Amino acid sequence: MTDKIRVLVVDDEPVIRDGLSKILGYEHDIVVVGGASGAEAVDKAVHYEPDVVLMDIYMPMVSGLQAMPVIKQKLPNSRVLLLTVSDSEDDLLSALRLGAQGYLLKSEPVNQIIDGVRRTAAGETVLSPQLAGKLAAGVRHKTEERKLSEREKQVLGFLRDGLSNAEIARRLSVEESTVKTHIHHLLGKLHVKNRTEAIFLARRHLL
DSSP states (O other), X not given: OOSOEEXXXXXXXXXXXXXXHHHHHTSTTEEEEEEEOTTTHHHHHHHHOOSEEEEXXXXXXXXXXXXXXXXXXXXXXXXXXXXXXXXXXXXXXXXXXXXXXXXXXXXXXXXXXXXXXXXXXXXOOEEOHHHHHHHHHHHHHHHHHHOOOXXXXXXXXXXHTTOOHHHHXXXXXXXXXXXXXXXXXXXXXXXXXXXXXXXXHHHHHTO
């Protein structure tokens, strides 16, 4: 990239925000355009139009998961890299569903955070190695437990392709109530709460 990567640092802790800004500011190809709390994140993102928003998740007024979809809607070309203390798989999956380009832990080495900013700006998906391994292990475990029937696999494929219950019923020549039963069973086997999560899982892991 010939132009510098424009970064907005979002964290409710001024010490962390200033520290990250200073560290990133030393890099020849990065410029920190501003800092913000969670409550200020959307307005400042719209004002600065950064390439990368480096943002915490847990902030008291407005969380990163609340601010991110709004930022993505207003600034589709801005990418969000979450930097957090949370190693929760649920937080990671929620972040990815909401459009995060990456997810790193605050315990990562500084050079990994800097590299994460560069990779995020380049359009790569960035995950903490610790969480990537944890996520992969979880997927393998769930895969072993799934054992979807052939019909459930068919229904999941139709869901992944965006078909409604009525459309699936027509494709399979069954009643819509039968489709609902199949969906209920496959949600349980996939350990997800709703069809949106099932679709996300199917698309991400090519089920």
